[in-house]
Amino acid sequence: MSYAVKEIFLTLQGEGGQIGRTAVFCRFAGCNLWSGQEADRASAVCQFCDTDFVGMDGVGGGRFTDAQMLANAIEQCWGQRDPKQRFIVFTGGEPLLQLDEHLIQVLKQKRFYIAVETNGTLPVPEGVDWICVSPKAGADLVQKHGDELKLIYPQEGLEPQDFIEFAFTTFRLQPKDDLNKKEHLQKAIEFCQNHPVWHLSLQTHKLIGIP
Ligand SMILES: C[S@@+](CC[C@H](N)C(=O)[O-])C[C@H]1O[C@@H](n2cnc3c(N)ncnc32)[C@H](O)[C@@H]1O
Numbered sequence: 001m002s003y004a005v006k007e008i009f010l011t012l013q014g015e016g017g018q019i020g021r022t023a024v025f026c027r028f029a030g031c032n033l034w035s036g037q038e039a040d041r042a043s044a045v046c047q048f049c050d051t052d053f054v055g056m057d058g059v060g061g062g063r064f065t066d067a068q069m070l071a072n073a074i075e076q077c078w079g080q081r082d083p084k085q086r087f088i089v090f091t092g093g094e095p096l097l098q099l100d101e102h103l104i105q106v107l108k109q110k111r112f113y114i115a116v117e118t119n120g121t122l123p124v125p126e127g128v129d130w131i132c133v134s135p136k137a138g139a140d141l142v143q144k145h146g147d148e149l150k151l152i153y154p155q156e157g158l159e160p161q162d163f164i165e166f167a168f169t170t171f172r173l174q175p176k177d178d179l180n181k182k183e184h185l186q187k188a189i190e191f192c193q194n195h196p197v198w199h200l201s202l203q204t205h206k207l208i209g210i211p
């Protein structure tokens with residue numbers, strides 16, 4: 001199968017339990033909860049997305065005709081850095097529209113530790129090492145286990161305590177980045193302090209100005 005990729009870049013994981021770790025990010029094009037067009041935002045299931053995932057025109061993006069070609073591009077982006085630390089984060093858009101077991105196997109042969117950032121509406125294929133699920137109001141949650149549940153907060157119709165029985169190792173609240181982000185941060189801090197099973201997750205890459 002071929003893969004539509006918006007961009008491939010090296011950065012630090014800015015969010016969640018792997019924060020600060022050098023990673024190759026592979027951002028797949030397309031999402032099942034928003035077209036990515038501003039004109040459709042108000043009618044989308046997911047309306048607060050902070051990401052451009054439309055097209056294949058980003059740095060390192062393009063159409064990859066098979067898993068080996070995409071894995072080679074990811075390996076090349078990691079470059080000569082310590083091969084024992086190889087770390088790939090699949091995101092998007094919604095990565096599980098495209099990430100499959102074949103690509104995972106090829107990357108495992110290259111000794112990559114594989115993480116995924118998903119909205120949880122599709123099952124995660126076998127072999128992923130780190131599963132981060134970020135549920136969205138109005139979308140059915142299918143992937144109910146993983147390493148972290150990262151809830152963007154607040155979302156009307158989604159309460160953090162709705163998720164606490166699911167089989168995630170950690171639960172994080174990430175303040176929604178929009179025009180009211182200061183209020184959302186205060187609210188998230190307060191919620192975490194009153195419900196300590198929830199840990200605050202900040203988008204640190206935005207704070208330090210890296211992609
Ligand atoms: C762009 S999404 C792509 C992965 C997947 N579609 C998802 O929603 O999890 C990457 C991460 O950014 C989070 N995110 C998106 N927009 C955000 C915003 N405005 N504020 C805070 N986090 C946001 C998502 O919830 C997700 O955890």
Ligand SMILES: Nc1nc2[nH]cc(C(=O)O)c2c(=O)[nH]1
Pocket residue numbers: 011012013014015051091092117205210211
């Ligand atoms: N540095 C950095 N860390 C991230 N963690 C999750 C991201 C995402 O967009 O999925 C992201 C991102 O876009 N940049």
Ligand code: SF4
Pocket residue numbers: 031032033034046047048049050051053092093094119136
């Ligand atoms: S599900 Fe993820 S990629 Fe899709 S619109 Fe929402 S935040 Fe963006």
Ligand SMILES: [Mg+2]
Pocket residue numbers: 051
């Ligand atoms: Mg991002």
